[in-house]
Amino acid sequence: MFNLVLLASKPDDWTHEQFITWWRGEHADVTYGLPGLRRWQHTEVLDAMDDKHSAGWDGVSVLSFDSRADLDAALASEEWKRAVAHVGRMRGRRIAVMGEERTMVAES
Template sequence: MAVSMVVLASRPQDWTHEQFTAWWRGPHADAAKILPGLLAYRHGAVTKDYDNPEAPAWDGHAVLTFADHGALDAAFASPEWKAATAQTKGMGGQRIILITDEVNLLGEDDHG
């Protein structure tokens, strides 16, 4: 069963939504997409927050998918993980990180 790390994040207070999205899809993605065992890496920039439409609480989400918990644990123990997470130290903003057992409810075997 595929395992995903799901991250929901808001930008640092002194960054615009566009700056945060560009960083996440640029330098941060470059560091994260080389994690060992990574099968899929998706990012979504928030365009509407239904619960707070006037001032969205979140700027984006990422889903990093691995074959199983062992592959995820190996990625977490890697120097690539250390380098990718070092970029976020002291940035500010907020985040929620969830580890999930993922099932494709459409019945397709698609990790992309």
């Protein structure tokens, strides 16, 4: 799998709950149609390990594709443009990184 990992925080004038509801609802509806999307996992950040480095983030999404080529095709799609435009109206912060997934401990 090749993953797009997004770490995001809410706009200053939103509550954490509003942001999670938006992300898993209204924004998810725009994102589901990404071509080649095989899996989408979302984690609501409930606690930070320490205030200095980890605080201030509200959620993490991992969008998985079969290959880098599939992710690149999704990022070039009209569906991606719509999702980015939708996020633009939200006004929060994000970090976006991409990479190949490797299972370090398999499910038991």
